[in-house]
Amino acid sequence: MENMIEQHAELKEIKGGSVGSPKGFITGGQNIGMRKSKPDMGWIFSQKPAAAAGVYTTNRFQAAPLSVTKASIAEEQTLQAILVNTVSANSCTGEQGLENAYTTRKWMADHLGIPEHVVAVASTGVIGLQLPMDKMRKGIENISLSGSDALFEQAILTTDTKAKHLAVQCVIDGKTVTIGGACKGSGMIHPNMATMLGFVTTDAAVDPADLKTALKTVTDRTFNRITVDGDTSTNDMVLVMANGMAENKRLTVKHPDWPIFLSGLKAVCQGLAKYIAGDGEGATKLIEVRVSGARDEKSAEAISKTIVGSSLVKTAVFGSDANWGRIICAIGYSGEPFDLEKVSLTLGEIVMFEHGMPVSFNEEEAKSYLDGNNIVIKANLGEGDGEAVAWGCDLTYNYVKINASYRS
Amino acid sequence: MENMIEQHAELKEIKGGSVGSPKGFITGGQNIGMRKSKPDMGWIFSQKPAAAAGVYTTNRFQAAPLSVTKASIAEEQTLQAILVNTVSANSCTGEQGLENAYTTRKWMADHLGIPEHVVAVASTGVIGLQLPMDKMRKGIENISLSGSDALFEQAILTTDTKAKHLAVQCVIDGKTVTIGGACKGSGMIHPNMATMLGFVTTDAAVDPADLKTALKTVTDRTFNRITVDGDTSTNDMVLVMANGMAENKRLTVKHPDWPIFLSGLKAVCQGLAKYIAGDGEGATKLIEVRVSGARDEKSAEAISKTIVGSSLVKTAVFGSDANWGRIICAIGYSGEPFDLEKVSLTLGEIVMFEHGMPVSFNEEEAKSYLDGNNIVIKANLGEGDGEAVAWGCDLTYNYVKINASYRS
Numbered sequence: 001m002e003n004m005i006e007q008h009a010e011l012k013e014i015k016g017g018s019v020g021s022p023k024g025f026i027t028g029g030q031n032i033g034m035r036k037s038k039p040d041m042g043w044i045f046s047q048k049p050a051a052a053a054g055v056y057t058t059n060r061f062q063a064a065p066l067s068v069t070k071a072s073i074a075e076e077q078t079l080q081a082i083l084v085n086t087v088s089a090n091s092c093t094g095e096q097g098l099e100n101a102y103t104t105r106k107w108m109a110d111h112l113g114i115p116e117h118v119v120a121v122a123s124t125g126v127i128g129l130q131l132p133m134d135k136m137r138k139g140i141e142n143i144s145l146s147g148s149d150a151l152f153e154q155a156i157l158t159t160d161t162k163a164k165h166l167a168v169q170c171v172i173d174g175k176t177v178t179i180g181g182a183c184k185g186s187g188m189i190h191p192n193m194a195t196m197l198g199f200v201t202t203d204a205a206v207d208p209a210d211l212k213t214a215l216k217t218v219t220d221r222t223f224n225r226i227t228v229d230g231d232t233s234t235n236d237m238v239l240v241m242a243n244g245m246a247e248n249k250r251l252t253v254k255h256p257d258w259p260i261f262l263s264g265l266k267a268v269c270q271g272l273a274k275y276i277a278g279d280g281e282g283a284t285k286l287i288e289v290r291v292s293g294a295r296d297e298k299s300a301e302a303i304s305k306t307i308v309g310s311s312l313v314k315t316a317v318f319g320s321d322a323n324w325g326r327i328i329c330a331i332g333y334s335g336e337p338f339d340l341e342k343v344s345l346t347l348g349e350i351v352m353f354e355h356g357m358p359v360s361f362n363e364e365e366a367k368s369y370l371d372g373n374n375i376v377i378k379a380n381l382g383e384g385d386g387e388a389v390a391w392g393c394d395l396t397y398n399y400v401k402i403n404a405s406y407r408s
Numbered sequence: 409m410e411n412m413i414e415q416h417a418e419l420k421e422i423k424g425g426s427v428g429s430p431k432g433f434i435t436g437g438q439n440i441g442m443r444k445s446k447p448d449m450g451w452i453f454s455q456k457p458a459a460a461a462g463v464y465t466t467n468r469f470q471a472a473p474l475s476v477t478k479a480s481i482a483e484e485q486t487l488q489a490i491l492v493n494t495v496s497a498n499s500c501t502g503e504q505g506l507e508n509a510y511t512t513r514k515w516m517a518d519h520l521g522i523p524e525h526v527v528a529v530a531s532t533g534v535i536g537l538q539l540p541m542d543k544m545r546k547g548i549e550n551i552s553l554s555g556s557d558a559l560f561e562q563a564i565l566t567t568d569t570k571a572k573h574l575a576v577q578c579v580i581d582g583k584t585v586t587i588g589g590a591c592k593g594s595g596m597i598h599p600n601m602a603t604m605l606g607f608v609t610t611d612a613a614v615d616p617a618d619l620k621t622a623l624k625t626v627t628d629r630t631f632n633r634i635t636v637d638g639d640t641s642t643n644d645m646v647l648v649m650a651n652g653m654a655e656n657k658r659l660t661v662k663h664p665d666w667p668i669f670l671s672g673l674k675a676v677c678q679g680l681a682k683y684i685a686g687d688g689e690g691a692t693k694l695i696e697v698r699v700s701g702a703r704d705e706k707s708a709e710a711i712s713k714t715i716v717g718s719s720l721v722k723t724a725v726f727g728s729d730a731n732w733g734r735i736i737c738a739i740g741y742s743g744e745p746f747d748l749e750k751v752s753l754t755l756g757e758i759v760m761f762e763h764g765m766p767v768s769f770n771e772e773e774a775k776s777y778l779d780g781n782n783i784v785i786k787a788n789l790g791e792g793d794g795e796a797v798a799w800g801c802d803l804t805y806n807y808v809k810i811n812a813s814y815r816s
Binding site: 059128 | 467535642724743804807811
């Protein structure tokens with residue numbers, strides 16, 4: 001999947017970059033016996049305390065690790081370490097689960113010799129399963145600070161088929177600043193914040209309050225624009241740590257280079273989000289829906305998400321069937337106002353619908369386009385200036401297979 | 409699929425009953441060459457003009473036949489005939505499509521010797537395809553009034569695997585009243601009114617205004633409580649015709665037997681709705697979600713529909729996996745307020761979750777229950793008196809197969 005990074009003159013992609021690319025970040029992963037041999041515990045450590053912010057699932061029920069991480073960040077908007085485990089989501093685990101999350105945070109802090117409130121914890125896996133505390137304790141004791149991004153990336157995956165990571169560089173105050181990220185997420189992916197964990201690191205110095213705003217803004221246009229199956233999980237979050245080791249003058253929204261930093265952060269989050277959408281459970285194709293000409297951005301967003309979330313659009317893309325009627329139909333039930341006479345639809349560069357009527361197109365050409373693995377659907381509503389992009393994936397036999405037997 | 413009819417002391421099910429069961433209704437179907445050999449045009453004719461009402465898709469874009477049918481009913485709240493075709497949905501067909509729908513209405517009226525405004529038209533099939541007017545004309549000329557319910561039931565089906573029909577009888581004013589129905593719908597089924605056509609007939613005499621209210625009330629609790637894939641189509645409607653040939657005193661909401669009529673209408677609509685859910689594209693199981701203890705009925709309805717619409721719940725049921733975490737998760741993203749500590753979950757009679765925590769249950773017993781084809785999930789929120797039931801089906805390999813290649 002090429003071109004994951006938005007082209008931007010001021011940004012340079014680091015080939016193979018990840019959460020460990022920015023200065024001062026050490027990451028790793030290990031198998032602590034919760035699953036066969038793949039790493040199931042991962043960590044990120046910053047040599048210096050880092051300004052930190054998080055965004056969290058909108059599911060009304062939030063898992064224990066989210067409460068603990070929120071409490072950590074609330075204290076000083078600072079993190080120095082993140083501990084992640086797979087297999088157990090530590091969700092629907094009651095008082096015991098919350099206590100366990102706090103205990104693992106304490107063990108991690110003690111092991112690294114840092115305060116508890118600069119440690120975040122994250123879990124993903126089966127709901128209703130308590131953390132195996134013996135294994136967690138031994139695992140934490142075993143953490144060494146000679147890490148490996150590859151092990152971290154593996155440790156956070158569940159049904160994902162691929163590790164997901166990238167990094168970009170930009171220049172701020174004449175200093176090279178690096179922004180890296182890694183994430184997991186495959187099923188239960190839906191706005192906002194579905195079973196998805198995202199970790200972004202940077203060596204930039206950033207004001208914590210502005211970092212929080214930036215993360216929220218960027219997340220709304222990247223991670224919150226992807227959908228795999230419409231289910232929103234109890235465990236999702238995106239965390240960002242900025243440790244300042246690039247030695248730039250601290251970034252705030254007033255800093256002249258703020259827009260460069262923001263575009264770097266967006267490029268990383270968008271790249272990660274697209275990796276997740278393209279690696280949706282059972283997916284064979286990444287679907288990008290670009291809506292323009294809507295009344296406003298909110299309306300464009302609602303329509304783009306509705307199209308990319310439609311089971312019928314997703315199966316048609318899987319079957320390489322240029323069934324534009326399903327796209328029109330999805331626009332119709334998005335709840336947004338529109339005038340069919342003004343709508344135009346394009347599949348790649350092939351016009352399918354204009355002025356309220358189908359346009360005859362070459363079916364073979366459309367099929368051949370849909371046989372690719374990067375499908376772009378464009379809808380122009382002809383109403384206004386609102387634009388939005390959303391990403392998703394096709395719905396396949398393997399989605400059903402994976403989810404019919406996830407626990408077994 | 410047994411027990412489709414709600415048990416009710418005053419109602420008697422007619423074995424094999426259908427739209428032709430009430431007095432004075434003649435129905436039929438024929439192949440007019442739009443598809444290989446299965447009937448693709450169907451009709452209902454009432455010997456006397458009948459009080460009529462309809463409910464229509466909530467999709468902002470509505471197909472041409474809906475406009476025409478609405479115009480017919482608006483005139484006098486009366487219908488005497490309904491013409492249905494499959495293959496072409498006559499949707500996204502512009503001015504030409506609308507003109508064609510009016511033309512077929514006129515041909516039907518002329519052929520039967522009745523006014524145009526007592527004829528309704530309905531279409532289902534592919535979006536963007538014009539009606540084949542030559543075939544439609546010849547088909548209409550060929551309609552004879554010695555019909556067959558079985559041919560009508562077949563003529564309206566698309567990807568449905570089974571004909572869907574039933575009828576009940578009740579006594580009103582000492583007269584035997586029959587209410588019958590037939591419907592189609594398999595994919596694109598979602599509240600409200602997805603690719604679904606429902607036709608209900610009765611020989612009761614009913615006030616048209618009250619008939620309309622009754623249909624709306626009943627539809628909201630039956631047809632609008634089913635979901636197959638979350639897509640809402642442009643063509644759906646439910647029509648009811650009441651021709652008065654049972655010779656009861658005209659029913660109004662003030663008639664002492666009104667509740668009996670209402671329960672009969674509900675039994676028919678609920679039975680048809682459950683047939684549709686159970687015959688969802690690729691479905692192997694009917695899922696019934698009963699929510700109780702919600703703040704109010706609206707909240708219960710939203711939660712029940714969210715659970716039954718969750719792709720992850722649907723795949724888990726397909727895989728006979730008692731993954732209650734996905735049900736909790738769906739409640740969490742339904743948008744409705746709830747307190748996890750008060751929630752209890754039951755699968756059939758097996759308690760899975762209580763007081764915010766999982767209850768240990770016999771996995772074998774749960775699997776064996778889920779291997780059945782009538783799955784009942786009960787959620788009690790412990791908040792109030794709100795109750796609602798929603799129906800859906802499992803998500804299977806065959807759903808993907810059917811929808812990856814519908815047009816081809």
